[in-house]
Amino acid sequence: MKQPLHMREVFLLLISAVLLFASCGKKEAPPVSSRELRAARVGSFAEIPPVPGIDWPLELTVVPARLGADAGHLARAWSSVAEKVGLEVAAPARGWSGAVQRDSSGRPVFAGENPLPLPDSLLAVATAAQVTRYPDADAFVLDSPVFSALAGYSREFRALIRDWKNPADSTGAWWHVACFKQQLLVRWLRQAAAQIRTSASSDSAGILLRATDPLSAAGENVIVPGYAAASAASLDGFVAALPVPDEARRWNYQGVMRARPFEQTFLSASWWLNLPGSASVWLELPALSEKDFWHAATALLMQPAAKNFLPFRLTGNRLSPQWGVFSFLAKQLASHPARLVEYPWPRSGVLISDTYMWMRGAPWRCDLESLTQLALPLLNHGVPVELVPIERLQEPHFLDRYQVLLTSFEGYRPASGSFQRPLERWLRSRGGILIFYLGVTGPFDEVNAWWSKDFDRPHEPLFQRLGIGLYPESGLHKIGRGIVYAEVSSPRELAPMPNSGDIIWNTFLGILDFLQPDSAREKARPAIAIQRGPYYLVWNPEELAKRHNYALDGNWLDVLAPNFPLVADPEIPPGEAGIFVNLDSLSADTAFVCAASAPVASFARDSLGIAFELRWATSLPVQAVVRLPHRPADVTARSTGGEELPLEQNWDGAFQLLRLRFLPAANRTRIRIHFRHPS
Structure with missing residues (x-):
């Protein structure tokens, strides 16, 4: 016997009907390619500094679907990014009046202070309805709901699934319910994406899904769309919410239970980059301490297919200094193929x-x-x-x-x-x-x-x-x-x-x-060392029976250390990451930016010298180290309006390095260096 509809359900169904009626007759937009998505521009944000890895200015709108504390935290974090990069946020609805996930006792399952919503058709409509408030967005990021392993007992959920049985009664029932949970998430995704296609004012607006990978989700006892989302209609890409390695997300290895930022980030990113169309995956760095940040960042920069990056949380209202250096590296390394230094292990x-x-x-x-x-x-x-x-x-x-x-x-x-x-x-x-x-x-x-x-x-x-x-x-x-x-x-x-x-x-x-003896394998040092052009990226693990510092020979520039010091024969201790520039490998005629605390763009060289832009909006000084073929005759830093900025410079003739330090202009600073040719 069917249960009578409550007035709240009738109201939500009427909202759904109105939205569907409004979208009738509107031609569905063709899928947007990742190239078109990255090439999108918004005129009003023309002067906003870029987040490297993405061809900014590109306006994104995050549409949270969790409608709980997580969604609110996401909205606040992305709002702070919006002040710098033109990212708008569709705020979660105040108080979700639809169905929520419930455990075996009938109690709502919470994420933070709010219950997790049931990812049904009403949630898809409510999610899509938010896009009408942001008519100028080039792309919408759907913040995926999750399905708790504890849930699956609500009246609304049981009405959706065929042959519902108590999941805790048998593995067969648990398997059946868990499978349907993922199917329901994918159906929510398809419905929300279709609604957005018909509701968005721009037919070319892209749609991306923000979610975690299956291994990270399994560690938190939740279900996410996973690989099944890769075949979902109308998706233009993914925002990979990489794991936050903390005390709540520890891995047991060799009897030691602890967080492992490098390993967890490396494996999570590799799963995302193994999806079809991985060029449309934007890797979202989590909020981490400085040390853990560089462990995770090094893991990402070692991935040859990683091209697009997003920050998740900022220090105050500013992009953190670490993010500035990472942004520089992300762009510099993109043009250099990755090569294993120690030994060409089989993939x-x-x-x-x-x-x-x-x-x-x-x-x-x-x-x-x-x-x-x-x-x-x-x-x-x-x-x-x-x-x-x-x-x-x-x-x-x-x-x-x-x-x-x-x-x-x-x-x-x-x-x-x-x-x-x-x-x-x-x-x-x-x-x-x-x-x-x-x-x-x-x-x-x-x-x-x-x-x-x-x-x-x-x-x-x-x-x-x-x-x-x-x-x-x-x-x-x-x-x-x-x-x-x-x-x-x-x-x-x-x-x-x-x-x-x-x-x-x-x-x-x-x-x-046994298959192919090779004595070189035994001599390879137990560390991941990857060369990308003149850059060397090293991760020296600490959980080995014999632990040693990883040593590099020659003269190097330490990109991760403050002020980018010059070091001879550097050593990376166990449990640490390092990124260095091999100065000895550079030819005498080389001219390029070795290291900087801001992303470099529009690099050009002519017979008189070089010019480039440092794009960053910060109240902190920006530093850069430039390799030049000759001692500079003249160096200037100017804002986009042509105003000359105070500039500190220091020339190291032994290694042909020019060090610069200045307070940047509001959006981007143009650096011009004239060579002093030898007589």
């Missing part, structure tokens, strides 16, 4: 599925260590391993970029068996190496899924297809041109062991040495 990845989120928060055990234990040993020994969405394996030739894959179905169960054929083809034809940890059995093996008709566990149909037996002995198995290394042990159970990283690393290294 390696750890498979992950959206279903990792489905199993977290359940009464049955599901630990992050089932995945992180496979990735951290490689990162800590200098291999830039990536998170690889298993959902993308069926895309033609996607796997061709990888030589080694690691996985265990202990922490997730693939949602379908579509990965098996491309994985087998990759092994047999491309000569791939698959390192597979069977791990422990679990209650989720018993869900009514694609493998359950003929098999007990989801790895069994894959292993039968490969012809190695359902439960092979630990060791190497030849599959065409490729290799499967089957290991019966559990990554989750290895994680608390003090030497667990060495166990998995020695397995990885032993397989490579």
Whole structure:
């Protein structure tokens, strides 16, 4: 028997009907390419300084959908950015009168001070309705709602799902409800995007989704749209809300439970950059202390595909000094391909599925260590391993970029068996190496899924297809041109062991040495060192049995240290990151900006000298170090209006470095350097 509609529900349905009626007859805008999106301009913001990595000025409007404390915090943070970069924020609705998520006791599930809304059609309408207040926006960022693992019991939710059963009663019911939660989030996304397309005054307005990656979401026991959002209609890109490595988001590795800013950021960013159309992913740096900021920032700058960046939180109402240096580096490094310095390790990845989120928060055990234990040993020994969405394996030739894959179905169960054929083809034809940890059995093996008709566990149909037996002995198995290394042990159970990283690393290294011996691998220092042009980026891990400083030979400019000092034979201690300019590699005729606390634009060189702009709005002094072929004859700094600015300069003839320090103009400062040619 249907329940009668309350007056509040009738009111919300009337709002929905009015909005839908108003959009009738309006032609749906064609999808906007990422190139068109980045090229968009707003005349009224022509003088606003850019956020490097994005071709600003570009006006974004954030449309929060969480309608709670998180959304309010997001709105306040982005509002402070708006003062500098022209970013407008659609404020969350005051008090959500629609359906909310409820736990098994019928109580609302809260995020901060407000309950999480149910991502249904009414929320999609309410989200889209906010865009009409911002008719000039070039792009709208939808702040994705999340679905709590504790939720799924409200009357409104049960009315939407077919054959609802108490999720806590069985793994099958939990799996079914969790799957529907993600489907509901994706449906909200499609409906909200379609509403925005018809409601926005500009037919070319872009739509981006701001969300976290599946591993970070799994760590917080929530479900997000995940990889499923990549196929959602009308999306022009993503804002990747990278994790905040803090005490609430700790990883257990080798028996030590703590936050790991470099590793968590590196893996999260790699997942986003492995989505289809990764050029449209904007990586949002979280609010971090200075040390953690540079750990996370170095992890991002090591990613060859990372091009677009956004700040999340500012110091007061100003962009932080660290962000200024990072902005400079982001733009400088974009033109230089990345190369591993120590050893050309095979490109390696750890498979992950959206279903990792489905199993977290359940009464049955599901630990992050089932995945992180496979990735951290490689990162800590200098291999830039990536998170690889298993959902993308069926895309033609996607796997061709990888030589080694690691996985265990202990922490997730693939949602379908579509990965098996491309994985087998990759092994047999491309000569791939698959390192597979069977791990422990679990209650989720018993869900009514694609493998359950003929098999007990989801790895069994894959292993039968490969012809190695359902439960092979630990060791190497030849599959065409490729290799499967089957290991019966559990990554989750290895994680608390003090030497667990060495166990998995020695397995990885032993397989490579068996297939192609190379003594250079043993001599490679256990650190990630990447060269991008004259820049060297180094991460020296600290969780190794033998820890040493990572030493660089020669003369370098330390980009992360205050005032960009010149250092000889620098050393990076364990647990630290470093970014340096190799001065010895520069030719005598080189002219370029080595380091700056503001982004550089419009660099030009002619027979008389060089000129460039430093674009930054700050009350703090801006510093820059410029390599020149000759001693400068004249140096000037001018505002866009032509006013000459006071300028401190210092010339280092031994290394041909010009140091500049000045208070910048309101928006951008033009630097002109005339050479003094030798007689």
